[in-house]
Amino acid sequence: MTSKSLGLLATILLSCLAHAQNAAEGPADGWRGLLLNNVTLQTSTQAALRNRPSPFRPNLVTDNGARLLSFVALQYTRGEWSFSGAYSDNRTLGGDGNAYSLTNPMGFGVNTVETIGSTREAVNFKSGLQELAATYRKNGRLVMVGKIDTANWYLADPLFGGDLTTGNDYGNAATRAVAPPFPSAAVVVKQDLGHGFSLTGIMGDAFGDRETLNAGRNLAQGDLAYVLELNFQDSKQHYQLTLNHIDAFRYYDKDAVWPGPGDKGPSVDAVMATASYRFNPNWAGFARASYAKGDGQIEDLNYLAGVRYDLGKFYLLVSQSATRVATDNTPYKRGARGDTTWVSECTLNYKLHPQVTVGLTYDLYNSSGSALLAKDGGWNGAKRNQVIGLRVTSFLPF
Numbered sequence: 374m375t376s377k378s379l380g381l382l383a384t385i386l387l388s389c390l391a392h393a394q395n396a397a398e399g400p401a402d403g404w405r406g407l408l409l410n411n412v413t414l415q416t417s418t419q420a421a422l423r424n425r426p427s428p429f430r431p432n433l434v435t436d437n438g439a440r441l442l443s444f445v446a447l448q449y450t451r452g453e454w455s456f457s458g459a460y461s462d463n464r465t466l467g468g469d470g471n472a473y474s475l476t477n478p479m480g481f482g483v484n485t486v487e488t489i490g491s492t493r494e495a496v497n498f499k500s501g502l503q504e505l506a507a508t509y510r511k512n513g514r515l516v517m518v519g520k521i522d523t524a525n526w527y528l529a530d531p532l533f534g535g536d537l538t539t540g541n542d543y544g545n546a547a548t549r550a551v552a553p554p555f556p557s558a559a560v561v562v563k564q565d566l567g568h569g570f571s572l573t574g575i576m577g578d579a580f581g582d583r584e585t586l587n588a589g590r591n592l593a594q595g596d597l598a599y600v601l602e603l604n605f606q607d608s609k610q611h612y613q614l615t616l617n618h619i620d621a622f623r624y625y626d627k628d629a630v631w632p633g634p635g636d637k638g639p640s641v642d643a644v645m646a647t648a649s650y651r652f653n654p655n656w657a658g659f660a661r662a663s664y665a666k667g668d669g670q671i672e673d674l675n676y677l678a679g680v681r682y683d684l685g686k687f688y689l690l691v692s693q694s695a696t697r698v699a700t701d702n703t704p705y706k707r708g709a710r711g712d713t714t715w716v717s718e719c720t721l722n723y724k725l726h727p728q729v730t731v732g733l734t735y736d737l738y739n740s741s742g743s744a745l746l747a748k749d750g751g752w753n754g755a756k757r758n759q760v761i762g763l764r765v766t767s768f769l770p771f
Contacts, residue, residue: 400450408769409444412466415478415734415762419750423472424482426704433485434752438478439466446504455508459522464498473497479760481748488628496627501584513565520588523575524555526563527602527615530649530659549696549716551665551675553619553641556598557581558589569607575600579622580638596620596637613647617665641667657681659692671746672714673699679718690720698746707751712742714749728769734762 416437423433446459465473472482473496487496506519517526559577566572576599579591591597598619605612621637623630631638643665651657663675679692698712708714720734738749738758745751750758 400448400455402450402452404447404449406445406447406771408771409442409767411440411442411764411766413440413442413478413762413764414466415439415760417479417750417758417760419745419755419758420752421479421750421758422481422704422747422752423474423479424485433472433482435479437467438474440464440473440478441466444503453509453511455510457504457506457508458502459504460501461503462498462500464500473499477762483626486627486629493629499584499626502586503583505586513567515561515563517561519559520557520581520586521559521561521577522555522583523557523559523561523577523600526561526575527573527600528552528613528645528647530611530613530647549672549675549677549694551663551670551672551696552615552643552645553598553617553665553667554580554622554625556600557583558592569605571604571606573600573602573604579620580625582624582626582628584626590624591620591622594623596622598622608651610650611647612649613645615643615645615647617641617643617645639668641665641670655683657683670699671703672696686724688722690718690722692718694718698742704747705752707744707754708740708746709742712740714745715739715741716749729765729767732762732764732766734760734764736760736762 414437418436420434420436423435423438426432440463442461442463444459444461446457448455448457450456463473465478472485474480474482483499485495485497486493502520503522504520506517506521508515508517510516556575556577556579558581559575561573561575563571563573576597577592578589579596579598581588581591598617600615600617602613602615619641621640623637625631630636643663645661645663647659647661649657649659657680659677659679659681661675661677665673674697675694676696677692677694679690682689682691694716696714696716698708698710698714701710703709715738717737717739718734720732722730722732724730736759738745738760740746740749740751740756742756744754744756745758750760
């Protein structure tokens with residue numbers, strides 16, 4: 374990223390901060406924390422490629438997947454300052470081969486290579502320190518510095534996201550919004566602008582190692598990612614505009630490099646616009662449009678629309694997405710540039726307890742071309758795929 378880009382982002386942020394209004398209350402003094410546990414099981418009618426092809430691991434192709442996520446976080450607050458730490462463990466359960474995913478078990482594995490000495494090994498887990506940060510809150514302004522899971526600080530949608538205390542209601546369709554990787558070693562600035570508006574700015578390592586304290590290797594090379602997001606929200610509606618950029622980067626989790634020693638992943642620019650509205654206590658609607666530009670993008674354009682229906686302890690999420698394939702150079706030549714992947718999704722959730730939610734998800738994939746992408750079930754050339762999933766999530770604040 375050029376110094377001109379950095380200067381422009383800093384100018385925008387400082388200008389908005391100078392006009393901030395309506396101070397937001399921070400958390401009460403003392404300790405607080407949370408425990409999160411999630412088990413997700415999925416099976417599909419077609420085999421899917423679960424990781425990106427690599428000489429360091431076998432091709433992981435399966436028609437089923439399972440994931441276990443455990444997460445613990447602690448925060449200490451005194452006055453305007455908070456100090457937080459979090460540890461996560463995310464791993465594959467059974468299935469064929471080793472690959473874990475942060476979105477759904479049937480999706481591409483994320484950084485499934487670990488460097489141990491001079492050798493590289495395939496892995497099936499993400500386990501390590503996720504956040505170690507200091508936060509300052511005053512006059513509606515939040516400034517956070519450290520090793521941060523910045524995924525928690527943008528692209529959030531509380532009206533449609535369901536039970537956000539679990540963070541796992543979004544399924545296959547809703548996680549297809551095109552976006553570059555989340556930075557790790559970073560600075561987050563969020564400002565309440567008053568009248569429902571807020572502005573978030575994030576600047577940090579182009580990808581970052583989320584699992585160790587060695588999270589600034591791209592940053593040391595001058596390779597950054599940054600986010601600028603404007604939100605408007607009240608009790609009935611939420612509108613959001615997100616701008617993302619990531620420089621070409623080399624390092625990511627588990628000491629892996631993209632896609633091999635000496636190479637860099639291409640830079641990416643993305644824009645996402647989200648709108649959601651609660652019509653009444655039972656019904657809410659949601660829509661998102663996203664576009665990403667970068668030489669490494671397999672998909673570059675995404676549309677999503679959905680509704681949520683609440684009835685007692687049940688809530689139903691139904692959505693339809695359409696995503697455009699951006700290149701002919703897809704893994705194993707499944708799918709072609711200009712194809713559209715349609716994903717129809719239905720998730721029925723039931724709250725067994727205020728802190729325990731069970732969800733049953735059905736997805737129908739369909740390609741406008743001759744075959745789905747390999748990651749969506751087109752490994753054997755199929756145009757359609759169906760995925761059924763079961764999720765159990767427990768959340769305990771303390």
